Amino acid sequence: MKITVIGAGSTYTPELVSGLWNERDRLTVDELWLMDIDGPRLEVVGGMVRRMLARQGAEVPVTLTTDRSAAIDGADAVLIQLRVGGQSARLQDELFPLACGCVGQETTGAGGLAKALRTVPVVLDIAREARERAHPDAWIVDFTNPVGINTRALLDDGHNAIGLCNFAIGVQRWIARERGVEPHRVEVDPVGLNHLSWVRHIRVDGVDVLPGMIEERADELGRRGGVPGELIRDLGVLPSYYLKYYYAHDATVAEMRAGTPRATVVADVERELLALYADPSVDSKPPQLEARGGAFYSEAATALLASLVAGTGDNHVVNVRNRGLIAGLADDDVVETLCRVDASGATPLPQEPVAPELLGLIQHVSAYERLAARAAVTGDRRLVRMALLAHPLVGQWDRVTGLEEGLFATGGHLLPQFAATAGE
Numbered sequence: 001m002k003i004t005v006i007g008a009g010s011t012y013t014p015e016l017v018s019g020l021w022n023e024r025d026r027l028t029v030d031e032l033w034l035m036d037i038d039g040p041r042l043e044v045v046g047g048m049v050r051r052m053l054a055r056q057g058a059e060v061p062v063t064l065t066t067d068r069s070a071a072i073d074g075a076d077a078v079l080i081q082l083r084v085g086g087q088s089a090r091l092q093d094e095l096f097p098l099a100c101g102c103v104g105q106e107t108t109g110a111g112g113l114a115k116a117l118r119t120v121p122v123v124l125d126i127a128r129e130a131r132e133r134a135h136p137d138a139w140i141v142d143f144t145n146p147v148g149i150n151t152r153a154l155l156d157d158g159h160n161a162i163g164l165c166n167f168a169i170g171v172q173r174w175i176a177r178e179r180g181v182e183p184h185r186v187e188v189d190p191v192g193l194n195h196l197s198w199v200r201h202i203r204v205d206g207v208d209v210l211p212g213m214i215e216e217r218a219d220e221l222g223r224r225g226g227v228p229g230e231l232i233r234d235l236g237v238l239p240s241y242y243l244k245y246y247y248a249h250d251a252t253v254a255e256m257r258a259g260t261p262r263a264t265v266v267a268d269v270e271r272e273l274l275a276l277y278a279d280p281s282v283d284s285k286p287p288q289l290e291a292r293g294g295a296f297y298s299e300a301a302t303a304l305l306a307s308l309v310a311g312t313g314d315n316h317v318v319n320v321r322n323r324g325l326i327a328g329l330a331d332d333d334v335v336e337t338l339c340r341v342d343a344s345g346a347t348p349l350p351q352e353p354v355a356p357e358l359l360g361l362i363q364h365v366s367a368y369e370r371l372a373a374r375a376a377v378t379g380d381r382r383l384v385r386m387a388l389l390a391h392p393l394v395g396q397w398d399r400v401t402g403l404e405e406g407l408f409a410t411g412g413h414l415l416p417q418f419a420a421t422a423g424e
Contacts, residue, residue: 001027001028001029001030001031001076001077001309002030002031002032002033002074002075002076002077002135003020003029003031003032003033003075003076003077003079003305004033004035004071004072004075004077004078004079004134005032005033005034005035005079005081006035006036006068006071006072006078006079006080006081006082006126007035007036007080007081007082007083007144008034008035008036008042008045008046008064008081009036009037009038009041009042009045010036010045010081010082010083011045011269011270011273011274011277011289012081012289012297012298013034013045013049013081014045014048014049014052014277014285014289015285015289015297015298016079016081016297016298016301016302017032017049017052017053017298018052018285018298019298019299019301019302019303020032020298020302021052021053021056021058022299022302023302023303023305023306024058026306026307026309026310026312027302027305027306027309027310029060030060030061031060031061031063032049032060032061032062032063033062033063033065033070033071033075034046034049034062034063034064034065034071035064035065035066035067035068035071035072036066037066038066039066041274042064042065042066043064044274044277044278045274045277046062046064047277047278047280048277048282048283049062050062051280051282051283052283052284052285054283055283055284068126068129069129069133072126072129072130072133072134073133073134074133074134074135075130075133075134075135075138076134076135076137076138076139076309077138077139077140077141077305077308077309078126078127078130078134078138078139078140078141079141079143079301079305080123080126080140080141080142080143080144080150081143081144082119082122082123082144083144084115084118084119084122084414085118085411085414087263087266087267087270088263089114089115089118089411089414090106090115090262090263090266091261091263091264091267092114092410092411093105093106093110093111093112093114093115093263093411094106094111094256094261094262094263095261095410096110096111096114096403096406096407096409096410097109097110097111097403097406098253098256098257099402099406100399100402100403100406101253101399102253102393102394102399102403103245103249103252103253103256103393104253104256104261105245105262106145106262106263107145107146107195107242108146108195108196108242108245108393109245109391109393109394110388110391110393110394110403110406110407112145112146112149112195113368113372113375113384113387113388113391113407114407114410114411115145115146116146116149116150116372116373116376117372117375117376117384117407117411117415117417117418118376118411118414118415119144119145119146119150119376120149120150120153120373120376120377121376121377121416121417123142123144123150123153123154124153124154124157124377126140127140127154127157127159127161128157130159131159137160138160139160139161139162139305139308140154140159140160140161140162141161141162141163141164141301141304141305141308142154142161142162142163142164142319143163143164143165143297143301145195146194146195146369146372147163147164147165147194147195147319147336148163148193148194148195148319148334148336148369149369149372149373149376150163151163151194151319151320151334152332152333152334152369152370152373153373153376153377155321155332155334156332156373160345162304162308162318162319162320162345162346163194163318163319163320163334163336164300164301164304164316164318164319165194165195165300165317165319165336166296166297166300167190167195167197167240167241167317168188168190168199168300168317168338169188169296169299169300169317170296171188171199171202171238172186172187172188173296175188175202175204175209179204179209181204181205185204185205186202186203186204187201187202187203187206187315187338188201188202188317188338189201189202189203189338189349190240190317190336190337190338191326191335191337191351191354191358191362192240192335192336192358192362193334193335193336193362193365193366193369194319194334194336195240195242196240196242196243196246196361196362196365197240197336198235198237198238198239198240198243198358199237199238199239199240200237200352202238210237210238211236213238214232214233214236214237214238218230218232218233221238224241225238225239225240225241225243225244226241226244226248226252227239227243227244227247227248231247235355235357235358237358245393246361246392246393249393269288272288273286273288273289276288300316303316304316304318304341307341307342308341308342308343308345309343310343311342311343311344312342313340313341313342314340314341315338315339315340315341315349316338316339316341316346317336317337317338317339318336318337318339318341318346319334319335319336320334320335320337320339320345320346320348321333321334321335322334322335323348325337325348325350325351326351326354326359326362327353327354328354328359328362328363329362329363329366330366333366333369333370334369335348337349337351361392364390364391364392365391365392367390368387368390368391368392371383371386371387371390372387375387376417377417378417379415379417379418379419381404381418384404384407384418385400385401385404388400388403388404
């Protein structure tokens with residue numbers, strides 16, 4: 001099969017290729033096409049990929065290209081992992097909300113909205129080209145943040161798409177390591193949205209170990225997630241680390257204002273990684289890649305793709321339509337949940353009713369995501385304001401207007417769909 005990676009100049013790409021090799025028993029890769037608009041950077045990353053494959057003994061032809069059409073033509077799977085505007089745009093996403101007293105983060109709040117507005121049109125453009133040029137049954141797998149909003153836009157546009165995040169596999173590997181068991185014996189069962197989820201069950205060999213963990217280690221779990229242990233005891237679930245932006249908003253804003261922006265840290269790590277990738281003697285993943293974030297990303301991505309292609313019916317936590325799974329959400333909302341994945345796609349596994357203290361926040365953010373996706377597609381400034389107003393990390397009108405101004409002042413040049421309303 002032909003696998004195409006869009007945004008392959010990412011420093012994550014060697015991690016992805018390593019994962020493809022690990023799934024070679026279920027996933028036969030005849031052609032690997034790596035595409036990026038930054039040709040020199042792609043050459044560096046692609047050279048590293050080729051050395052890694054050679055070291056592993058994999059005779060997979062790797063084509064590097066800046067020609068997206070050629071990369072997509074005939075592809076059986078299109079993997080999207082791009083970042084519109086690069087780390088400089090991410091830095092602005094983190095900074096302009098802080099000026100208004102809001103969390104500055106690239107996937108949630110006003111910064112996440114800015115990223116969605118510039119990313120959704122590009123992702124849709126790729127998907128529409130794939131509809132014309134790729135194999136008729138090709139899957140589009142989106143790893144690009146914000147995953148939930150991108151997946152919603154892709155599904156709204158009628159594409160054969162699925163969204164993936166690494167949060168659940170990170171929890172799985174943490175528990176497996178702690179308990180000294182193989183990862184496949186650990187099942188993580190969250191409920192919610194991308195970057196807004198709570199783990200309600202962690203099963204080891206079918207036995208739920210989470211209640212005992214909360215009873216015995218709530219304070220430790222809280223420190224891992226940036227929230228008080230008492231909160232975890234009261235909720236009776238394990239919040240994802242993104243919930244600290246909601247449960248500890250003011251403290252997080254103060255911490256962000258006092259610290260170095262994450263975008264700056266990541267940019268430094270990327271420069272170091274690219275220097276290593278350019279070294280012809282380096283042919284395995286450097287340890288510095290762990291500092292980049294996205295732990296176990298490659299294993300989650302390639303295992304998902306293998307399940308889709310081989311039709312093996314494995315369980316994965318992915319982003320799909322709600323379709324009645326969570327009462328209180330619309331059927332077309334996109335949720336992040338445990339699914340059975342085979343050649344026909346992902347089918348959510350049953351979920352018990354969601355407690356109101358969780359459901360209310362899910363509904364709130366899901367409404368924001370609907371507005372954000374519509375704003376990104378239509379270029380309607382009013383919808384931008386409504387999305388900000390709906391987001392629980394914003395909510396106040398004076399903040400809405402200040403954030404809108406900051407969003408377009410720092411990133412308006414990357415939002416061509418709003419050109420007609422730029423003067424509003």
